[in-house]
Amino acid sequence: MGSWAIIGPARAPRGRRWVLPTALLCLYGFLASLRPSEPFLTRYLLGPDKNLTETQVFNEIYPVWTYSYLVLLFPVFLATDYLRYKPVILLQGLSLIVTWFMLLYAQGLLAIQFLEFFYGLVTATEIAYYSYIYSIVDLNLYQKVTSYCRSATLVGYTVGSICGQILVSVANWSLFSLNVLSLTSVSVAFATAWFLPMPQKSLFFHHVLRSQVSREMKLTLPHPPALSLGWDGLGGCAGSRLGPTGSECGRVDILKVLRELWQDFLQCYSSRPMLCWSVWWAFSTCGYFQVINYTQGLWEMVLPSQRFEIYNGGVEAVSTLLGAVAVFAVGYIKVSWATWGEVALALFSLFIAAAVYVMDTVRNIWLCYASYVIFRIVYMLLITIAT
Known part of the structure; x- marks a missing residue:
């Protein structure tokens, strides 16, 4: 009776505490994605401001982002867990400022x-943005907060793209001025990130009290399904070892953490659905980045921006807005992804492949635009489900 008296009042404040960090994280994501100059990046680099050639842009500049992201991803993942998310989000904000200043x-x-x-560092540190909130909220809110955080970035990108298209086509702003606006937005985002609360736990380096995990899991779930994948459902690890204080691990043992990481890796990927979604995630993300990286170059070949009016910003806005609607809706869809997930993966991946094929083979700018919109909507929908 006494234990229930203690636990009961504690649940309500915890239930309310998720609102502020989620709102701050969404605000940061919105401002960090509000970059009106991005749809016109290729035109800017090829134009008089930078005076680069197509060979330099497509063969010597854009690949640096891809390979930087690849090299940085794993060390950033470990740093994100060790530093407990917030410092890595700040690093992302600072990298955005450096990118746009340069x-x-x-x-x-x-x-x-x-x-x-630096832009590769920006994309590699996105893992901190999308995983931070799981260390703050309860398991039963994961689906909802995931849709909120991803929708915030998509809405920010939509607003930025619309502003960029209007300022270029209607107000005749220079692309340099658009980059100034982008730098201002990411700077405000960096300032916003400082107000995020610092998480007290993470998956591998900073564990939570096992008794607390068990107690809260029993109160919130009829059974703890997340434990089958080696997770405690609250952002901690099912194999946590208590330190001398009884509340957290003592001094961090890097080798022990790496062994634990390897054990959880083996346990997680013994699950066939987990393996299926993860392999899809890896290949689809690589494909998505490649398409995003070179789409503006393709459009430039089909319709050169030096001789024609282009609508890159409008297309990016439409694709992102519709994607944001789809992503937001995912948070409220009640579907057993264990049953229908692989079917959805197969069908929607075919749509993605068809859209990319049409975009590459049909030399009509409007068909290219339409295929790109379909490609982005379907990808955003699937990647949110995978998250």
């Missing part, structure tokens, strides 16, 4: 390649 003032091939490295 986009404004850096000159020459080497400087722009260095800029692409």
